[in-house]
Amino acid sequence: MNFQDLHELVRQELLRRIERGTLTGSRLAQQAGFQQAHISNFLNKKRALSLEGLDRVMEAQRLTVEQVLPLELAGTSMPGIEEQREEQMEVPIVSSSAAMDDMQIAASEVIETVPILAARLRENRAKPAPRRGQWERFVAVRVDAQQAAAMAPVLALGALAIVDRHWNSLAPYRANQPNLYAIRSGSMLMLRYVDFDERHLILRPFLREFPVQLIGLKEGESPADYVVGRICMVLAEV
Incomplete structure (x- = not known):
């Protein structure tokens, strides 16, 4: 064959x-x-x-x-x-807080796992912030109604967003194609396109009827302090 x-x-x-x-x-x-x-x-x-x-x-x-x-x-x-x-990796599906805060995902934080071809994950290039290189790299979060409403049809309700936590840069991953990010916004995890203007992260939804959100950076902070990772893959509801 x-x-x-x-x-x-x-x-x-x-x-x-x-x-x-x-x-x-x-x-x-x-x-x-x-x-x-x-x-x-x-x-x-x-x-x-x-x-x-x-x-x-x-x-x-x-x-x-x-x-x-x-x-x-x-x-x-x-x-x-x-x-x-046989070469598959079990990616943990976790809560938003675990995706944002847990360097290594404890078994107690794993809701379930999703199998992904290891080759698909290895092909992702990395650009981690200095203190993120030791973080467990790939986690999955479930797209909720709030995220899906602003990002449809890019993100559908119930889909799994695979987050590469070793890409904390705002540099484009592919030419002429915006990166989709998981961003820390207070206690919330936002899935958005992102721009940077002086001292503000600009979170952009896919649908124009939803508002753009700004995150002001404090003295000494960088965008990497808020970028949890790049959405490298989206899987339909499983």
């Missing part, structure tokens, strides 16, 4: 789910973070997904390679696939 074979098997399984009424193309696009047209072209065989894109789609639908293999191949060992399937 090669990548093209796997690509087609995943496409067929997604079409089956759509036909059964358990999935829609728009829902899949939202879950995997693609434009709806991109997913539509994929489902209609007009455009192929990259390996990273296929990973995102499979992750969003909790699909494994074994689930889409034909019965005669399911359970057989294929070089590289078995190791890849």
